[in-house]
Amino acid sequence: MITEVDLSGTPCFAPDAKLTGLKKINFIFGPNGSGKTTLSNKIQTINLDDIETEIEDIAVFNRDYIKDSFRECQAPGHITLGKENSALKDEIDQLTEQLEQHKGKLEDTQTKIEDAERERERLLDVTQSSIGPRRKQLTTIFKDYNSLYPKSAPLIPGNNPTLFAKLLQFKSSEDATLSTNCDTIEKILDILKQIPKADATEILVPSIPDTNYTLSSIETILSTTVTLNNDSPMSTFINKHNLHDWIRRGLATVETDNLSSCPFCQQKLTDQLISELKNVFDDRHTAHIQAITKANETIKTYITNCETLTTSLATNPDYKSIDYNTHLTIINKALNEIRHTQSKLEQKANESNKILSTGLSEDPFQTIREQLTLITSQINHHNNAINAGKSKRTEAIRNARTALYKYLTGVEFCDILDTYLQTLATINLKTPTEADISSIKQKITHIHTETDNKLSKMTQVGEKMTFINQILTYIGFNSFSLTTPEQTSKLSSPEFQSGQYILVRHSNDGTNNPIDTSTLSEGERTLLTFLYFITKYYKDGKGSSPTANLLSTLLVIDDPIASTDAETFFLITNIIRRLLDQVSSSNNNNSVKQVIITSHNTRFLKEVAFSFLNERESDSKACYYSIQKGQTGSSILGPKASSLITNEYNELWAEVRRCNKIVVQARKSHITPQAFPLLGNTMRRIIESYFLDIGGLGTITSLSKSTDRSTATLLAFCNSSSHSSIGSDIYDILHMDSFKLLTAFKRVFETLDGGQHIGHYRMMMRDRPGDTSQQNS
Incomplete structure (x- = not known):
């Protein structure tokens, strides 16, 4: 089972919110807007590979x-339940035919490419062999001058493939177009004889990474805070509660998404609210x-450039003649200090209004x-000592090699190279390219x-459709049912696959429209x-069983009775209760191994939890939670071994009692009570539930004309036709x-x-046993 869900950083929830102590069966009560759907979506994103669970x-x-x-x-x-499509099978057949055609074309193309590659290999082998005898002669002629060049790059390579590769490379380079008077081997030898030998080699002077920043400029950035636009009416509230970065990130998310x-x-969010929030953050x-x-x-x-340079200084053999160890030790220490400085900048990016400091006393950039600079000075001194002439x-060494390969490609091996390149071009012209293969x-x-996408959408719908129609008939939906675009006789075929249904109405004359x-x-x-969803896991007790070979599943059901009537409410409740009985059974063979149910409807939660309400705490397979909205976001109370939920009306009064208790304690202590942004909405729901059922809308309308401004504002808010826009009433509240x-x-x-x-009022404002809002206030 999954025993914990970390909700920190999840929208709607407090920074340290967690859902802990989960059992096999879990019931969560939460009022509307408390984050139940957000919770269910968060659970769905859990990476099961990161935790140990069945x-x-x-x-x-x-x-x-x-x-x-x-x-x-x-x-x-026509409707679809799921991702299925009635035309999937025909489309897959067409795709299969196309696939076979492309596979055949790919095989033919690969055969042509393989044949061409064999032709190229034969051509290369013959050409390389043809230059072998003359290569050996040239190696002997120029062996005395190989000391002028690196051992890895003698004038004439020691094997045919390497020499031929160099000839091709030179022929395609710009050097091949240079004009020289060296049209004989003797002239090239004369050039080589004039080049003096030297044992020492020059060391490359590295470039010094630079940055315009100093420790002082970084400290200025870290310590700088920018006040909000005082012209905005929200700046005082944001400053007071230190909400700068929170609001800034929220605005960025709203604009990005x-x-x-x-x-x-x-x-x-209204345009007015977004505009006012943006106005808080000015150009500064x-x-x-x-x-x-x-x-x-x-x-x-800068750090990356410094790391690259220090690695080169420490490992490149060319730099071994100079001792840099002391300098590198100091540089690496300073680099660590700069990495620390960079981490402070990342923290500052997330907490821009917080004063930070590196805590350093010396400037690591200057160090x-x-x-x-000292290392560069050493290298320059070394080079000046050997650089004379x-x-x-x-230049002479480079020109000698150029002249030699100009001669080899233009005279010695000219005909061989031309024949090879012409033959190779003919082969390439008739050969498919890698782009064709790709x-x-x-x-x-x-x-x-x-094909995979369409196969993933296909499902056997006959059993699901039968189940759904039986349930619709059971609860009185006799005027319509589900059917499919295919003939009824095909529904029993195991090959019948389709994800599309037709919702038909039954007429008195027996026709379905x-x-x-x-x-x-x-x-x-x-x-x-819901019926489509639950058929995968629900066993109705009449011989049918959930889909076979399902994975061990955590089932999360969030408010499945929203906007449903009484009969539908009873049906869904009954199905879930039966499913929970199957899951909690000691011989459970259902693929569902754990269930989490959330709802704002207290009656629904009591109904589905009926089988578990009287269990002993030590034996109970179920636990109970409630979501409570607070100033910093929603928090989760629980787990509890027994349900403390009475009904939604009592929960609303419990929230008023909790806020009232905090305000009374604050006034006794002579401190300003905290704000409760959702308290007005809670009061509105109580007044609507109590007074509209008793006195009707007229009494509330008349009372909103009270001479007491606070009372009039509250009642005007309750009587508003829209509670989702920021009008003057809700702004006042x-x-x-x-x-x-x-x-x-x-x-x-x-x-x-x-x-x-x-x-x-007095009765409902009394403290009540088991009142979680009171206990946690």
């Missing part, structure tokens, strides 16, 4: 699954970030510059990819996708003092209907 696969049902799995097709009534909701809390802040980034990249490049000698292979790879899928409600879409907001909430119950509801 779980081999993770299957997640949430709103993202519904969106991806339920697709309307162009034909009336073109998001319409906050990546952290999932609340909808942007320039500050750019300066940090530029310094970081420049110093990384490296001084040491490399060497430049002319080096093109065919790319087409074959593309066909394989397309495709229905307009756009008229399906959200609850009906949820039901169809979000910025209202917590004590005033709690007082306004109490006055609603004191004022409405002559105060007859104040008793309910």
Whole structure:
């Protein structure tokens, strides 16, 4: 099993949030907007290779699954559940035929290339052999002058292939076009005789890496902080809570991913809010970030250049004649200090408004510059001692080799080279190229990819369709059902494969007509996708069983009863309860080995957890959690051996009690209470749930005209037709003092209907046993 999920850094959740102590069966309650879907998506991204667990696969049902799995097709009534397509088999047959054609073409092309390669090898062997006798003669002629050249590069190589390769290389070089008077071997020998011998060789002077940065300039960057734009109304709040970098990274994510909701809390973002947030960071802040980034990249490049240079100085044999060990030790120490400096710049890039320092007292850049200057001085001194007259000698040695190979390619082996190149060109002209091979292979790879993609989408739908139709009939959906584009007689064939269904309506005359899928409600879409999803794992007790050979699976089910009616609610609840009984059974042969269920609906959680509510703590296979929204993000309470969930209405009151307790304690201590951004929304849901069912909308509308501004604002917010936009009412609520907001909430119950509801308020505000919000406040 998976026992822990680390949620740190996950949007919506507090920095240190974790889901720990997971058992075989797990129930998680969380109000809307608390991060349940985010949690399920986070679980789906777990890399099972990185942990020790029997779980081999993770299957997640949430709103993202519904969106991806339920697709309307162009034909009336046609839908796909999953990624399947009814035309996949024909398309795969066509791809298979294309594949065989390309494989045959590839085989023919490779045969032609192999035949041509054998022709080239035979041509090369014959040509290299033809120059052998004369090569031996030339080796003897020029052997006394090989000391002028490196041992690895004598004037005449010691074997035919190497000489022939050098002849071809020279013939295609620019040196072959140079004009010389050396048209005989004797003239070349005269040039070689005039070159003096020398034992010493010059050492290459290395280039010194440079950077415009000093320790002082880096310290300035690290210690610089930029205040926010004081013209922005949000700057005070952001400064107070040190939210600069958090908001900056959030804005970057919104712009990069073109998001319409906050990546952290999932609340909808308006153009006005984004504009106000951007206004917080002016040009000075942007320039500050750019300066940090530029310094970081420049110093990384400087480190790489220094490392390359020091490695060359330490390992290149040409530098062994000079002792650099002391200098290199000092340079490497300074490099370590610069690496430390670069890490501070990376930290500064993430915490741009935090004052940092390298803690260094000496400038490592200056130290490296001084040491490399000393090394360069040593090399120059060495070269000056042996460099007198060497430049002319080096030029003469180079010109002698050039003259020799000009003679060999233009006179000695001219006919042999021309014949070889002409014959080779004829072979190449009739031979397919590697580009031709690559093109065919790319087409074959593309066909394989397309075929695998389509095969992965194909599924046996007959059993799934039968199961879904049985369930639809069971819960009263008798007016429509699922069928497929093929004839009914084909459904029993094991070769029948298709991922496409037709949703048909049954008429009184017995005909079936495709229905307009756009008229399906959200609850009906949820039901169809859930049934499709669960058929893979659910055993209904009538002989059918889940798909064979499935991997050991962690099943995550997030709010499967969203927007469903009572009958659908009961059906889904019953299916999940049966599945949980199978999974928790001691002789479980189901592929599902662990289940995590999340919901905002307390009744649903109590229903699906029914079989586990009375288990002893020591024997229980289930545990219970709740998600609580806080100022720094959502946190997870649990695990608990028993469920503390009563109903959603009580949970809303528990949040009000928790906030009220914190405010009361803060006022007693004469400190400013913390802000609760979501408290107004919690109060709105309580007022709607309690008063709209009793008094109707009119009483709330009239009460919103109260002379008490706080009470009027709260009621106007409750009566708003849209709670997703930042209007004046919600802006007032979000910025209202917590004590005033709690007082306004109490006055609603004191004022409405002559105060007859104040008793309910007092009852609900009492501390209650098992109130997790109170215990963790």
